[in-house]
Amino acid sequence: MIKKHLIEEAAFQAIRNGSTNISPDVRAAFERAIAGETNAGAREGLSKTLDSIRLAEIHDRPSCADTGWPIFYVKAGNEAEIEGGFMALEESIRNAVRRATKEGYIRATMKDPLTGFDPGDNIGPNIPDFTYKFVPGTELEITYCAKGGGSECFGGTRQKVVAFADGTKGIEKFVIDAFADAARAGAICPPSIIGVGIGGTANVAANLAKEAACLRQAGSHHPEQKIRDIEDRLYRGINGLGFGILGAGGNTSALAVNVEYAYTHIAGIVVAISCNCMVARRATFKIKADGSIEKLPGAYWFGDR
Amino acid sequence: MAEYHLTAPLKDEDVMQLHIGDTVYLSGPCFTCRSKLQRYIFDEKHTLPFTPADGSVLIHNGPIVVKRDTGWELMSFMPTSSIRFEKWGAASIKEWNLKLVCGKTTMGEQTAKAMQEMHCVHVSPRSVSPLLWIDSIEIEGVDLFEEMGSIEAPWHFKLNELGPFVVDMDCYGNNLFDEIDKEVRENKKKVYNTLGIPEDFRYTRLYGNENTCEP
Numbered sequence: 001m002i003k004k005h006l007i008e009e010a011a012f013q014a015i016r017n018g019s020t021n022i023s024p025d026v027r028a029a030f031e032r033a034i035a036g037e038t039n040a041g042a043r044e045g046l047s048k049t050l051d052s053i054r055l056a057e058i059h060d061r062p063s064c065a066d067t068g069w070p071i072f073y074v075k076a077g078n079e080a081e082i083e084g085g086f087m088a089l090e091e092s093i094r095n096a097v098r099r100a101t102k103e104g105y106i107r108a109t110m111k112d113p114l115t116g117f118d119p120g121d122n123i124g125p126n127i128p129d130f131t132y133k134f135v136p137g138t139e140l141e142i143t144y145c146a147k148g149g150g151s152e153c154f155g156g157t158r159q160k161v162v163a164f165a166d167g168t169k170g171i172e173k174f175v176i177d178a179f180a181d182a183a184r185a186g187a188i189c190p191p192s193i194i195g196v197g198i199g200g201t202a203n204v205a206a207n208l209a210k211e212a213a214c215l216r217q218a219g220s221h222h223p224e225q226k227i228r229d230i231e232d233r234l235y236r237g238i239n240g241l242g243f244g245i246l247g248a249g250g251n252t253s254a255l256a257v258n259v260e261y262a263y264t265h266i267a268g269i270v271v272a273i274s275c276n277c278m279v280a281r282r283a284t285f286k287i288k289a290d291g292s293i294e295k296l297p298g299a300y301w302f303g304d305r
Numbered sequence: 306m307a308e309y310h311l312t313a314p315l316k317d318e319d320v321m322q323l324h325i326g327d328t329v330y331l332s333g334p335c336f337t338c339r340s341k342l343q344r345y346i347f348d349e350k351h352t353l354p355f356t357p358a359d360g361s362v363l364i365h366n367g368p369i370v371v372k373r374d375t376g377w378e379l380m381s382f383m384p385t386s387s388i389r390f391e392k393w394g395a396a397s398i399k400e401w402n403l404k405l406v407c408g409k410t411t412m413g414e415q416t417a418k419a420m421q422e423m424h425c426v427h428v429s430p431r432s433v434s435p436l437l438w439i440d441s442i443e444i445e446g447v448d449l450f451e452e453m454g455s456i457e458a459p460w461h462f463k464l465n466e467l468g469p470f471v472v473d474m475d476c477y478g479n480n481l482f483d484e485i486d487k488e489v490r491e492n493k494k495k496v497y498n499t500l501g502i503p504e505d506f507r508y509t510r511l512y513g514n515e516n517t518c519e520p
Binding site: 041042044045046048049051052053055056059061062063064065066067103104107108109116118120149150154161162163165166169170172173176180184185186187189233236237238240241242243245246247248249268277278279 | 341366367368369370371378380381382383385386388409410411429430431432433434435436437438439454455456471473481482485486488489492493495496497499500501502506508509511512
């Protein structure tokens, strides 16, 4: 039986780690970007950002002041026994969000969209957001993502229905155009991790794009060649646009392009894009059936990627 | 591209020497705002509880501040996107005696006009490095904390060589990001070419007046 207090602790650790650090794959992507950046000012900006992230971990402080929308992904073992069930799991995670807000690991950013009311603890209708995936076993894995306001609000997240007549070129053009619009003046905090969802209904495509942006290992590839080719082409294309860090010029505009897909209706292809901030923050903690908590190097939401 | 170390309050000559692409470090007093404050002051006609000095520095920002027994502690700081405050840009410059606005992204035409008229510039960060910045920021106080909350209340900071920032709008009507836009437009043509997307590609229109992503 996985106890409620363990869920709260694991969620709190995921928030604390996620907010004050970046995962090893994103760090490696940063190091590759610094090595490959030819614009001196952009290279300095990337180095300073990575230096700040290192200090954030040492001093236990948020690596960006915008800690974004608090979103949680839970991989639940099919045989996992949870004290109080899934409603208790969600309440435990909400408690962790309250505590993390109070201790300054997440900013009290969530507010009422119409009245502007600020609850001060990031808790409100449908926030935090929960997504589940059921897997074999008895364990629970909780991933916290901080989905930044810039990357979500300035056009880095949107979708379009492409006709079969327009095919792959139509899909790739949409991603290039959407990114080029959104990265102007650094609005979405590039270099971005760009998630692309192809197919399914609108919400399926949007969720795949967000999960590809927030959960996929930076530097991983889709196992199917046809998708991997799109990832490679878009990665090269976006890095050829010349935005650089925060849009002030440079040859690194994307840290990664991750594409996921679903089968679609013969009527058309929904394509969704979701960009994640360069300070791409997530952390995953596993709770085993014996009650021990372990930090994982990645979310591995899509198999081994 | 020159480097300048400026101390607020700023004078006309401090600002008039700056051109897009220059690097700036900031010292002296400044205050922060986001849209809630601007709406409260300019739309709802409340009075700002302090008088900004001539030549003030404004930072668009929502810091993470925690109250400790010893006082306020700045946990994290990152300038936020200025473009979303364009509605109040010109009014802020004029009413709050601003000579420099710091924020991510840039601002629009109306603010650019006010910047030329009043001699004011906009500067933007080139990194996301809160931990390199927070030691350069001392919290001097806060106003309207109850009304605005800790993120949107105007914080009064004392800066010590905070930077580097790049001048993206100077007081001569130039915008650094407009220059980069021109390069991006040219680069995009090359990218289309590499991807095999014809320049005259048009989407099959499936509904209404879509194609919002058309160049």
